[in-house]
Amino acid sequence: MGLAAAGTAGMLARPLEAFAALDPxxxxxxxxxxxxxxxxxxxxxxxxxxxxxxxIGGSAxxxxxxxxxxxxxxxxxxxxxxxxxxxxNHAGGTTLLYEVLVGNPFExxxxxxxxxxxxxxxxxxxxxxxTWVEGYFHDDTKLKDKRPLTVRDLDQVSTEHPVVVRHRGxxxxxxxxxxxxxxxxxxxxxxxxxxxxxxxxxxxxxxxxTDLARNVFANVxxxxxxxxxxxxxxxxxxxxxxxxxxxxxGLTSVHHQGGDLAxxxxxxxxxxLLHRVSYEAGGQVLDNxxxxxxxxxxxxxWIKFGATSEHTLDGSFSERTMALSVPYPGQNGYKGNVTxxxxxxxxxxxxxxxxxxxxxxxxxxxxxxxxxxxxFERAQTLFPRSDVRPKITHCTLINxxxxxxxxxAGAVPALFSTYAYYNTDKFPFYGEAMMxxxxxxxxxxxxxxxCTAGSDFSPGPFAPLMGxxxxxxxxxxxxxxxGANQRITVDEALxxxxxxxxxxxxxxxIKGSVSVGKLADFVVLSDDPxxxxxxxxxxxxxxxxxxxxxxxxxx
Ligand SMILES: [Zn+2]
Numbered sequence: 301m302g303l304a305a306a307g308t309a310g311m312l313a314r315p316l317e318a319f320a321a322l323d324p325x326x327x328x329x330x331x332x333x334x335x336x337x338x339x340x341x342x343x344x345x346x347x348x349x350x351x352x353x354x355x356i357g358g359s360a361x362x363x364x365x366x367x368x369x370x371x372x373x374x375x376x377x378x379x380x381x382x383x384x385x386x387x388x389n390h391a392g393g394t395t396l397l398y399e400v401l402v403g404n405p406f407e408x409x410x411x412x413x414x415x416x417x418x419x420x421x422x423x424x425x426x427x428x429x430x431t432w433v434e435g436y437f438h439d440d441t442k443l444k445d446k447r448p449l450t451v452r453d454l455d456q457v458s459t460e461h462p463v464v465v466r467h468r469g470x471x472x473x474x475x476x477x478x479x480x481x482x483x484x485x486x487x488x489x490x491x492x493x494x495x496x497x498x499x500x501x502x503x504x505x506x507x508x509x510t511d512l513a514r515n516v517f518a519n520v521x522x523x524x525x526x527x528x529x530x531x532x533x534x535x536x537x538x539x540x541x542x543x544x545x546x547x548x549x550g551l552t553s554v555h556h557q558g559g560d561l562a563x564x565x566x567x568x569x570x571x572x573l574l575h576r577v578s579y580e581a582g583g584q585v586l587d588n589x590x591x592x593x594x595x596x597x598x599x600x601x602w603i604k605f606g607a608t609s610e611h612t613l614d615g616s617f618s619e620r621t622m623a624l625s626v627p628y629p630g631q632n633g634y635k636g637n638v639t640x641x642x643x644x645x646x647x648x649x650x651x652x653x654x655x656x657x658x659x660x661x662x663x664x665x666x667x668x669x670x671x672x673x674x675x676f677e678r679a680q681t682l683f684p685r686s687d688v689r690p691k692i693t694h695c696t697l698i699n700x701x702x703x704x705x706x707x708x709a710g711a712v713p714a715l716f717s718t719y720a721y722y723n724t725d726k727f728p729f730y731g732e733a734m735m736x737x738x739x740x741x742x743x744x745x746x747x748x749x750x751c752t753a754g755s756d757f758s759p760g761p762f763a764p765l766m767g768x769x770x771x772x773x774x775x776x777x778x779x780x781x782x783g784a785n786q787r788i789t790v791d792e793a794l795x796x797x798x799x800x801x802x803x804x805x806x807x808x809x810i811k812g813s814v815s816v817g818k819l820a821d822f823v824v825l826s827d828d829p830x831x832x833x834x835x836x837x838x839x840x841x842x843x844x845x846x847x848x849x850x851x852x853x854x855x
Contacts (some may be wrong), residue, residue, distance in 0.1 A: 323367035331375035335814035351848035383552025383821030384764035385801025388754025393538030403437035441725040451507030471616035535563035552821040582609030595656035607658035614668035622664035649675035660691035714754030717767030724776025769837035
């Protein structure tokens with residue numbers, strides 16, 4: 301960071317003529333560049349040297365810099381924006397490669413319950429009895445059957461294997477009878493704190509289990525065993541695979557929720573890491589960071605420790621378990637799941653904060669966001685630090701008081717990005733009154749809060765252009781519009797997806813805009829999102845993705 305910052309300052313001070321001596325590696329011209337740099341919002345061309353933007357300006361000026369070894373790219377009027385930043389992503393490449401996917405990870409697609417059962421039957425045939433058969437990327441509102449998946453459906457997969465279908469949201473799962481039997485859960489088992497065993501109209505288990513109630517399944521049944529070498533291979537392949545997917549959609553920086561740090565480094569060493577990683581540590585890795593004095597910001601421009609992994613305080617938005625101050629409409633007083641006590645939350649935030657690590661809690665509902673802010677304000681009183689930028693993952697449902705406290709804390713929310721397009725089928729569960737205060741980009745930007753785009757993949761698809769369309773229109777795939785008061789402009793949505801994302805990891809000095817001295821991360825788009833029908837923004841093609849001046853994806 302020290303060297304990079306010095307380089308930036310030096311380059312900014314140099315006059316344009318001085319760059320002629322740079323012999324740029326690449327000159328891009330005839331482009332419509334939206335720089336997201338308020339000092340020079342628009343440009344036609346730029347030159348790249350040493351993986352950074354070295355000069356920015358008109359096509360003729362930049363072409364004048366072309367030297368003997370300079371490569372050139374004629375953008376032929378296409379649009380260029382800074383590389384997109386996803387500030388919350390579980391980056392589950394191993395799941396994409398090796399597991400049974402019962403839903404579409406990337407796009408809106410409806411499937412049938414019979415199709416899910418058939419896919420899982422194939423997997424069950426390969427596994428010995430009492431070994432878990434698992435399905436991933438289930439979305440309960442993307443079923444053609446228009447009814448929920450049940451324990452009886454999953455009994456059709458197998459009565460000898462425990463079967464689980466995981467909702468892509470990550471907070472609810474659906475089990476078969478064998479799974480309940482192994483875990484000794486019956487219709488009379490009480491709900492534990494922070495979770496539920498859901499019942500049908502007759503009071504029988506219906507198969508759905510929420511949040512912490514799922515812990516009873518953790519140590520029952522067998523799971524496929526891998527040697528350490530097999531595991532390492534799977535992790536490396538997973539990272540390399542998802543890196544390709546990220547750049548295909550124009551993401552050049554992604555904040556990873558944990559994951560195998562060694563695998564990420566191995567993939568980088570073999571040249572297959574195509575995007576930059578802000579590594580968000582949890583569990584043992586976080587404990588080891590604290591023990592060894594590793595703080596946020598340690599690493600380099602490709603792999604760097606960012607905030608912590610999301611520390612979960614409540615349930616899910618998409619699966620309707622987030623902690624609300626008022627009951628869910630029509631749910632018999634149910635207010636969602638708080639998954640950690642205020643005392644535990646205070647202790648965790650204080651410990652991380654004292655260690656010089658940027659805190660990051662998952663807080664969806666207004667109750668959970670308030671609990672997190674209580675803990676952060678307490679930690680700051682006990683141990684003041686400057687420019688912490690506490691990260692609020694999701695920060696879904698806000699109110700005026702929370703906005704005031706978020707602003708005062710200097711917090712950085714990572715709001716759901718693609719949900720406003722992808723998940724409108726979930727919004728009727730909350731109703732318009734709540735949706736007018738949910739994923740509140742307009743309110744937060746107006747308050748001067750630098751909110752960011754966190755897809756939460758796998759829960760949400762990660763396509764930034766799908767996210768931008770939802771932010772601009774608040775209209776979903778089903779053509780319904782929710783919380784239109786939270787619409788933002790295309791320019792604001794671009795800033796949210798680029799510069800604000802860089803700010804969230806304290807990297808705004810080196811990325812997030814097309815500015816001289818910053819890393820040359822950018823995306824070439826087939827069409828200008830300002831110019832197309834807003835309902836077609838997601839259909840704009842990513843033509844080329846460039847990271848550090850190197851093309852990592854080309855359509
Ligand atoms: Zn998450």
